[in-house]
Amino acid sequence: MSVTTTTTGAYPQDGLREIIRQFTPNWFTATMGTGILALAINQYPLAIPGLHAIGEVLWLANILLFVTFSALYAARWTMFFDGARRIFGHSVVSMFFGAIPMSLATIVNGFIVFGVPLFGDAALGIAQALLWVDIVLAVACGVLVPFLMFTRQDHSLEKMTAVWLLPIVAAEVAAASAAQLVPHMVDPQAALRLLVVGYALWAFSVPLALSFLVILLLRLALHKLPPKEMAASGFLALGPIGTGALGLLLLGADAPRVFTQAGLPGVGEVAQGIGIVGGAMLWGYGIWWLMLAVLTTVRTMRQHGMPFNLGWWALTFPLGVYSVATLALARQTHLGFILAIGGVLVLCLAMLWVMVATRTLQGAWRRTLFVSPCLVRGSIPQDFESTSL
Template sequence: MQRPVFTATRPFSQLQHPREVIRQFTPNWFAVVMGTGVLALALSLMSPTWPAVHALARGLWLLGMAQFVLFSALYLARWVLFFDEARRIFGHSTVSMFIGTIPMGLATLLNGYWLFGLPQWGDGAVPLVEALWWLDVGMALLCGVGIPFLMFTRQAHSIDQMTAVWLLPVVAAEVAAASGGLLAPHLADPAAQLRVLVTSYVLWAFSVPVAFAILTILLLRMALHKLPHENMAASSWLALGPIGTGALGMLVLGAHAPQVFAANAVLPVVGQVAQGLGVIAAISLWGFGLWWMLLAVLITLRYLRSGIPFNLGWWGFIFPLGVYTLATVRLGEVLHMSFFTVVGQVLVVVLALMWLMVFGKTVRGAWRGELFVSPCISVAKCQRS
């Protein structure tokens, strides 16, 4: 019997060769960036209550940036070194959905700049952040249209195999919308502020109705065909993503709408209405999110009976809960209601504990190499381009 090249104590012991890290690298890894970034944002909102956590939050933001750079380099290397295999992702009905995690990861890091980068580096990097945001918008729009087009024309789908991962390419525009709401007030030119704000509202509308249409089909799918396989257990939480991001986006956009519209000689009532609608929409979406979160908890408990195998899909627990947590804390600030503040603080603690668990399992799986698996390489599962 041939002896293995690598022992269990060495890195990538489960891989035939270290270059398999590149060959097997998929966009799923950018969900790690999303989860790390949203935890940093959530912890930063708790800084007035827990001052010591701000430094930790900033460290997580820097870790998220390092992750994004590393993952971008690995994924680009895959396209350069293994082009024929890399392009098969467009024919895969599941992995292709995770392309949307790339712009969502970038947007999450851009949001952190206003909390962690601006106090240290000032306004000098604002033009760079704006340029990256427009790049993020372009990627989000491309994902939101391109992946569904591939679903309609190339990929094989069926209602019984549907999961909430269908949301990933669509929600990218929604995340960019919330990010634009944070960017707009930092721009010096009022016309540029209006351009970013209006674009963000368009991005919100570009994403949210489509996401809710998918959720409607998902409810029908689960009623008719029951829960997905245990490997997709975390996907039950993904629905909380567009709900939480939709609420957060309306709050952020509405908060700055009066000033931006007024600076551009738009009727003051427009900004006031946008602000009021933002609060009402956020409250309504928060209530819907509460229903889905409780349902997701029950579904997860059901899965735990038989055990849930770990995979990168576990990061689906983190980001959706994270954006819902951000929306909860923001509602507490806007409405001056301690209920939302306390619930938000509890959710931050839960989010941090879940991140620690998933991150630890991810590091161990990455060290062994067992998480570097690309289903697109399998001819049986992927259509050749």
């Protein structure tokens, strides 16, 4: 089963009601990609007039997208509950629950970066409230979706793709968001609490995600590349590596001040060192997966072609967090060549976003992207179909 719909369309698309019936969490990957682009171009290493304003517009547009998608998905659960609940038994689409908290995380970060100049200190209060919502959603996805994998869904090594990472990575994305809010916490105890929560969220996600990558490597060696509809998912492997590096770097940068205020100055210095060394090691690991993703994607396009679907948004968010991590590493190590690499990655991200966003708008206008694989008979285990929740 494809991650998302292809442009051929498998269901009649007549009116808003049918769009709601077919709406899936896959759409939140578009807000992930848009949100990370807004944050990445704001950190572009060259001082180009207007970049901050462009990032601000993208962030505001992303909020509108997130609210719209949330309303559509909530409407599906209200109007088509029996069809909506089938997602819990689907081995692919259920993974995209993780896209919801990761989308929200980009909005939280935007309130810190863009919201304060627009709305003042009230933006920090909003960011803090949304962050705790994001943390709850991320932890829930990180536990409940794997639980469904183990108990109710049909999985095999041959069918595995990097999509398995989506519900797991949400927690480390929340950790990076927490790290960005810590410097704005006035209360030292609140700052310490949020910093420790950030490290816990990082540990909640990164080791498990890295173990998934080991299994994914075995799957690629034994069963070769995934089908062409899933080719873009190869970039998802870059997500936990980039976010893991970014989380270590940002948490480590906060640590000296926060731990010193708590009477533990030595711990802060160690945490900062771990942030830089660990971030550099993960960054190097990410280079391998980035090169592999490029090679496999190009090979698939040349040999089989890649039909457009919402899975193409996998080209944006993982590359975006890796780009931001690269820039953070460059600024903490003061290494110019890493900063230059980060700038190139941000440019690549912007070009990919324009391409994918254009194709998505075309598909949305034609209503060919609104297809829920969960509604295909036989796409979920029969015992799940016959069981009431």
